[in-house]
Amino acid sequence: MIVAVLITPFTEFEFMRRALVGVIALALGGAPIGVVLMLRRMSLVGDAMAHAILPGAAIGFLLSGLNLVAMTLGGLVAGFSVAILAGLVTRVTELREDATLAAFYLISLALGVTIVSIRGTNIDLLHVLFGDVLAMDAATLMVIAFNTTLTLLALAVIWRPLIVECVDPLFLRTVSRAGAPSHLAFLALVVVNLVNGFQALGTLLAVGLMVLPAGIARFWSRDISGMIAVAVIAAMVSGYAGLVLSFQTAVPSGPAIILVAAVLYFVSLLFGPAGGLARRLFPARHLEA
Amino acid sequence: MTVQLQFDDLTLGYERHPAVHHLTGVVEAGALLAVVGPNGAGKSTLLRAVAGILSPLAGAITRNGLHPHDIAYLPQIAEIDRSFPISVFDFVGTGLWRSRGSFGAIGRKDRDRITHALATVGLNGFERRGIGTLSGGQTQRMLFARVLLQDARVIALDEPFNAIDSRTVTDLFELIVHWHREGRTVLVALHDLDLVRASFPQALLLARAAVAWGPTAEVLTAAHLAAARRMCEAFDDRAPACAAPAPRAA
Numbered sequence: 060m061i062v063a064v065l066i067t068p069f070t071e072f073e074f075m076r077r078a079l080v081g082v083i084a085l086a087l088g089g090a091p092i093g094v095v096l097m098l099r100r101m102s103l104v105g106d107a108m109a110h111a112i113l114p115g116a117a118i119g120f121l122l123s124g125l126n127l128v129a130m131t132l133g134g135l136v137a138g139f140s141v142a143i144l145a146g147l148v149t150r151v152t153e154l155r156e157d158a159t160l161a162a163f164y165l166i167s168l169a170l171g172v173t174i175v176s177i178r179g180t181n182i183d184l185l186h187v188l189f190g191d192v193l194a195m196d197a198a199t200l201m202v203i204a205f206n207t208t209l210t211l212l213a214l215a216v217i218w219r220p221l222i223v224e225c226v227d228p229l230f231l232r233t234v235s236r237a238g239a240p241s242h243l244a245f246l247a248l249v250v251v252n253l254v255n256g257f258q259a260l261g262t263l264l265a266v267g268l269m270v271l272p273a274g275i276a277r278f279w280s281r282d283i284s285g286m287i288a289v290a291v292i293a294a295m296v297s298g299y300a301g302l303v304l305s306f307q308t309a310v311p312s313g314p315a316i317i318l319v320a321a322v323l324y325f326v327s328l329l330f331g332p333a334g335g336l337a338r339r340l341f342p343a344r345h346l347e348a
Numbered sequence: 349m350t351v352q353l354q355f356d357d358l359t360l361g362y363e364r365h366p367a368v369h370h371l372t373g374v375v376e377a378g379a380l381l382a383v384v385g386p387n388g389a390g391k392s393t394l395l396r397a398v399a400g401i402l403s404p405l406a407g408a409i410t411r412n413g414l415h416p417h418d419i420a421y422l423p424q425i426a427e428i429d430r431s432f433p434i435s436v437f438d439f440v441g442t443g444l445w446r447s448r449g450s451f452g453a454i455g456r457k458d459r460d461r462i463t464h465a466l467a468t469v470g471l472n473g474f475e476r477r478g479i480g481t482l483s484g485g486q487t488q489r490m491l492f493a494r495v496l497l498q499d500a501r502v503i504a505l506d507e508p509f510n511a512i513d514s515r516t517v518t519d520l521f522e523l524i525v526h527w528h529r530e531g532r533t534v535l536v537a538l539h540d541l542d543l544v545r546a547s548f549p550q551a552l553l554l555a556r557a558a559v560a561w562g563p564t565a566e567v568l569t570a571a572h573l574a575a576a577r578r579m580c581e582a583f584d585d586r587a588p589a590c591a592a593p594a595p596r597a598a
Binding site for chain 1: 399400401416417419420421423426427428429432433434435439442445446449450451478479494498
């Protein structure tokens with residue numbers, strides 16, 4: 060019975076196996092990005108970017124229907140444009156990044172939904188917004204694997220300036236010019252991973268598999284390496300359990316995966332050893348020194 | 349004596365309002381220079397410019413071949429995110445940036461240097477602690493350890509002893525004297541005139557412009573200090589453009 064619920068979907072159906080491999084790859088790339096987003100206080104920026112890629116994906120959809128390559132390319136172009144524009148506006152003007160991005164993402168969301176509804180049905184809109192595991196064919200998987208590899212390699216390259224810029228931006232400016240390029244590269248990685256999450260999670264929830272695992276990780280570790288490990292595992296578990304939930308209940312895969320992550324999030328919030336609520340409400344006796 | 353820093357009719361400021369006005373002079377290599385003056389005199393602004401964070405409105409700074417990145421700078425209010433999950437060891441290790449850069453591996457020798465720097469500032473045993481767990485004085489010790497690792501020819505410290513207890517001041521000042529003995533050029537913005545009189549051979553009394561610059565005893569006279577207080581008038585939104593002749597084109 061338990062086997063039938065938890066394992067059989069994956070042994071029986073090839074699309075479930077593909078989806079599982081897909082979400083595992085998504086977790087590997089997206090979770091570290093999410094941790095850095097959180098530490099840079101940019102979680103909502105990630106959310107804004109998720110909306111910003113919609114018109115690009117929608118134009119891809121308009122031109123060639125539910126064609127994944129076209130939608131991915133469109134999303135990348137739109138996301139990069141907004142990320143680079145917002146990044147530049149922030150660095151050149153007084154306007155903060157959150158305000159710039161909020162403006163861009165509201166415009167993009169309205170534009171994107173309008174474009175999809177011009178051509179597609181409501182079902183199409185639902186797929187674009189919330190994901191469809193059935194859409195994960197072999198070609199899509201290759202794209203996801205490629206993007207995850209690219210993400211991990213690029214993160215390794217920009218890691219040091221990225222982290223030092225979070226901790227002590229002024230110091231980084233006195234020793235290196237890598238701050239601005241690594242920030243822009245990081246924004247580009249956010250876009251890549253959002254587009255990556257497209258098929259499994261949908262445009263609106265793609266950011267969920269970055270932000271929620273990062274939030275979970277914060278309650279389990281006080282060290283950045285530990286946080287990333289916890290975040291990756293949390294994202295993988297959410298992906299797997301969400302696929303099972305989606306398969307058994309016919310809920311779209313995106314919301315199912317994010318809801319599982321949400322359960323993990325609340326459990327961590329309550330019982331996490333690093334600042335969870337239970338520790339606060341029932342503190343252990345203080346130490347001698 | 350070789351010249352380490354040369355200020356050439358240097359004007360620094362924000363939005364065209366000068367904070368340091370037409371400063372000319374040289375800092376010799378190996379100097380231990382106190383930069384003193386009332387609040388708003390331009391001490392921090394001058395150090396920011398030395399570190400290359402602020403570009404001059406007019407005039408120039410010559411660093412005798414040094415890149416601004418080769419200058420260790422400790423700001424008055426460090427913009428550190430103390431909630432960031434990074435250990436004291438890793439944080440201090442960023443002081444090796446000049447030799448290790450974005451990619452260089454931190455080997456055993458580097459680890460020993462970091463450990464040694466932490467021991468020098470009296471933070472042994474704090475390696476694995478998160479930076480958010482340190483007190484104000486301990487944070488300042490940690491920042492000094494990073495400056496130590498930066499191994500810079502020029503060190504600019506902006507009010508390093510604000511809100512720091514006397515024991516910590518003594519320990520950290522010893523380090524400054526040590527840097528001076530090693531032949532490094534050290535600039536320290538300070539408001540503790542007794543400390544300056546007792547320990548700094550040279551002083552620059554700043555009040556937007558230089559009031560006096562030279563041996564400390566000749567700079568910190570009652571007349572000079574009174575003049576400095578008078579010269580720090582408020583910034584005026586409708587001030588006319590400065591009439592001094594424009595500096596020669598570089």
